[in-house]
Each structure stands twice: as C-alpha cells, then as structure tokens.
Amino acid sequence: MSITAPVVQAPPKLSIGPIGLDVPVVLAPMAGITNTAFRRLCREFGAGLYVSEMITSRALVERTPETMRLIQHHPSETPRSIQLYGVDPATMAAAARILVEEDRTDHIDMNFGCPVPKVTRKGGGAALPWKLDLFREIVEQVVEAAGPVPVTVKMRKGIDSDHLTYLEAAKAAEGAGAAAIALHARTAADFYSGQADWSAITRLKETISSIPVLGNGDIWSGEDGVRMMDETGCDGVVVGRGCLGRPWLFGDLSAAFRVRSGELSAAEAETLRAAPSLGDVAKTLRRHTELLVEFFGDEDRACRDIRKHVAWYLKGYPAGHEVRAALSTVTSLAAMDEILASLDWSLPYPGVDAEGPRGRAGSPKNPSLPEHWLESRTLAGAGRADLADAELSHSGG
Numbered sequence: 164m165s166i167t168a169p170v171v172q173a174p175p176k177l178s179i180g181p182i183g184l185d186v187p188v189v190l191a192p193m194a195g196i197t198n199t200a201f202r203r204l205c206r207e208f209g210a211g212l213y214v215s216e217m218i219t220s221r222a223l224v225e226r227t228p229e230t231m232r233l234i235q236h237h238p239s240e241t242p243r244s245i246q247l248y249g250v251d252p253a254t255m256a257a258a259a260r261i262l263v264e265e266d267r268t269d270h271i272d273m274n275f276g277c278p279v280p281k282v283t284r285k286g287g288g289a290a291l292p293w294k295l296d297l298f299r300e301i302v303e304q305v306v307e308a309a310g311p312v313p314v315t316v317k318m319r320k321g322i323d324s325d326h327l328t329y330l331e332a333a334k335a336a337e338g339a340g341a342a343a344i345a346l347h348a349r350t351a352a353d354f355y356s357g358q359a360d361w362s363a364i365t366r367l368k369e370t371i372s373s374i375p376v377l378g379n380g381d382i383w384s385g386e387d388g389v390r391m392m393d394e395t396g397c398d399g400v401v402v403g404r405g406c407l408g409r410p411w412l413f414g415d416l417s418a419a420f421r422v423r424s425g426e427l428s429a430a431e432a433e434t435l436r437a438a439p440s441l442g443d444v445a446k447t448l449r450r451h452t453e454l455l456v457e458f459f460g461d462e463d464r465a466c467r468d469i470r471k472h473v474a475w476y477l478k479g480y481p482a483g484h485e486v487r488a489a490l491s492t493v494t495s496l497a498a499m500d501e502i503l504a505s506l507d508w509s510l511p512y513p514g515v516d517a518e519g520p521r522g523r524a525g526s527p528k529n530p531s532l533p534e535h536w537l538e539s540r541t542l543a544g545a546g547r548a549d550l551a552d553a554e555l556s557h558s559g560g
C-alpha cells in the first residue's frame with residue numbers, strides 16, 4: 164500500500180464567484196484589442212482573468228456572424244470571460260442566457276463605463292448608472308439569467324464630479340447579486356485625461372464588503388498593480404492600456420504579486436522582470452499577427468489590424484521611421500518578416516523609454532446626455548424606448 168501525501172493547494176488570491184485566480188489580475192476589456200488573439204498572447208506571459216472585447220447584447224441575441232466570431236475562445240483560454248454591453252434588461256438577460264445555456268463562457272462582465280459622447284448622449288455607457296432603477300434591473304436580470312456563471316460590473320465614478328454614481332450603483336449591484344465590482348477611477352467627463360483617482364477605489368472598498376472590489380486606471384507596471392492594492396485595499400486590479408504592445412506586463416504583474424504574497428523574493432522577481440530585446444519584440448509582434456490570422460481567418464485583415472499595435476510595440480526602441488512606416492502599412496506575414504529582419508534584433512531593452520503611458524489619453528469632455536437626464540434618478544417606461552439607440556455604434560469604454 165502506498166501512502167500519498169495530500170495535495171495542498173494554496174487558496175486563490177482572488178475569487179470571483181466560483182472562479183479562483185492565482186494572481187489578482189484582470190485584463191481590461193478593450194474593444195478592438197482584447198480579442199482571443201491578444202488574450203492568448205497575454206495569458207502566455209501571466210496568470211489571471213482575460214476579458215473579451217465588449218459584445219453588444221442585441222447583436223448577440225441577433226447572432227450576427229461578427230458577434231458569434233467575437234465570443235469565441237481558444238481551448239487554452241480558461242476561465243473564459245465575456246463582456247456584455249446593453250441598455251435593456253430583457254435583451255441583456257437573453258444575451259446572458261445564450262452565453263450560459265450554450266456553455267460559451269465562465270464569466271460575464273457588464274460595461275457601464277463607456278464615456279463616448281454618441282453613447283452617453285442616448286443615456287448608455289457611463290450615463291446609465293444615473294438611472295439607478297434601470298441599472299439595478301439590468302444587473303438583477305443578468306445575474307438571474309446567468310445562474311451559476313458569475314456576473315461582474317465595470318463602471319466609472321460617474322458622469323462628472325457633480326454627478327457621481329459609483330457608490331450607490333455598486334451597492335445596488337452588490338444587492339442584485341453581482342460577483343465583483345470593477346471601478347475605472349475616472350468620470351465620463353474625465354474621459355482618459357489626467358490621473359485616475361485611486362482614492363475613489365479606497366472609498367468603494369470601504370463601501371462594499373461582501374464581494375471583491377477591483378481597481379482600474381493607470382497601472383503601467385507590476386509595481387503599480389501592487390501599489391494600487393496596498394494604497395486602496397482593493398481585492399484585485401484591472402489592467403488596460405499598460406499592456407498595449409507589452410503583453411509581458413502580465414508576467415511582471417504575476418511576479419510583483421508573488422513578491423507581495425511572499426511566494427517570491429524581490430531578487431527572484433527581478434530576474435523574472437521582462438526586459439525584451441528588439442528581437443524579442445519582433446518575435447512577439449509576429450506571433451500576435453499569426454494569432455490574429457487564426458482569429459480572423461484572413462491574413463490581410465490580420466495585417467491591417469496589427470498596424471495599430473506597431474507604435475506600442477516599438478515604443479522606446481531605436482527602430483527608424485522607415486521601419487515603423489512600413490509596418491504601419493504591412494499587408495502580409497512575408498512582408499512583415501522582411502521588415503522585421505531589417506531590424507537589429509540584438510538591441511537590448513531600452514528601459515523606461517519602453518514603459519509608461521500609452522494608448523488613449525486626451526482632455527476632459529463635457530458629457531453629452533439626453534435632455535432632462537439629470538433631473539431624476541429613475542427612468543420611466545417611455546424614456547426607456549429612446550435608450551435603444553444607445554446600443555448602436557458602440558466602440559468601447
């Protein structure tokens with residue numbers, strides 16, 4: 164008879180309903196970016212939860228071919244995670260039922276943070292939590308439709324500094340059965356400007372006690388992720404722009420959190436820190452493109468899509484204007500190989516020049532809202548019909 168030692172499993176560092184994560188890190192949903200190709204690439208470097216691009220509930224219910232393609236995961240992607248956007252409780256619930264009954268996801272996130280004027284003007288995105296009754300109904304119905312699949316809510320602080328919604332909305336979501344709340348600590352009026360206000364994450368964490376609070380905004384390094392948790396007390400971090408052109412950030416985040424939990428020494432973590440040479444960057448850009456070819460099933464479309472990532476990948480590296488311009492118009496993998504071969508792959512990591520802010524920035528914007536939107540915190544039946552347009556032409560958060 165042999166005696167086997169019991170397998171002792173470390174408790175998860177973050178639990179979202181039944182999903183246990185080894186590191187408290189979430190890839191932020193980013194429209195046009197976090198497709199299965201980019202998620203797979205990020206996952207190869209780290210651990211955590213990797214959320215899909217936003218899927219509009221109506222398009223899912225209508226099963227448009229593009230949406231059915233967007234919701235696909237690769238078998239290596241586990242747990243699977245899909246973000247839904249919508250303004251109508253019944254349509255959102257129907258979309259959630261499709262995802263759950265057809266076993267298409269393990270987690271549903273809901274987007275209530277979009278600041279884009281054409282969306283808020285109709286009462287969608289970051290404008291919606293102002294109508295607390297509608298917001299609560301959406302969360303309740305999606306939670307009910309999703310059954311065992313955990314549903315989380317992602318929001319901004321509010322419409323502007325005079326119309327903050329996050330604390331009340333988070334309480335409503337907690338009461339409606341959400342499994343976690345993620346806060347992008349900016350208002351819609353802030354858009355992507357300035358610094359995210361991490362003190363709002365602290366306040367949210369003080370307000371919500373029964374489910375995890377995830378902080379989001381301006382995490383550019385592993386240390387930033389740990390600092391956000393230490394400063395705000397939040398239970399996990401959501402990372403968006405910081406990983407654009409830097410999927411290895413998820414390796415740095417994993418290492419930084421393992422130092423925090425005592426699993427790694429700071430010296431060990433330092434040896435794991437990503438310091439990609441220009442050759443490593445070239446290989447990763449190539450791999451990203453290959454994964455996009457698999458995702459789109461179309462080399463031309465993949466090459467067109469990778470162009471927007473080129474400047475992020477090469478940020479801080481001494482790659483000349485001509486190479487950047489050529490990659491920004493690349494039309495085939497063979498052409499990409501030729502351009503990449505012209506680079507000096509032995510050039511080392513440039514350090515801070517390759518780090519820091521990237522992606523959307525810009526200045527504050529006066530949020531556009533439907534007429535009389537701010538006059539009451541509820542939205543009666545007739546007003547809801549006008550909301551439907553807020554789901555059209557949506558481009559992310």
Ligand SMILES: Cc1cc2nc3c(=O)[nH]c(=O)nc-3n(C[C@H](O)[C@H](O)[C@H](O)COP(=O)(O)O)c2cc1C
Nearest residue numbers: 191192193194217274347380381402403404559560
């Ligand atoms: C290109 C882009 C697309 C985005 N699309 C979405 C989206 O579809 N859903 C969403 O909830 N947030 C979206 N966001 C917002 C991010 O998820 C995140 O909240 C925001 O970028 C702040 O985090 P960061 O400072 O780590 O980038 C998007 C952001 C960017 C830059």
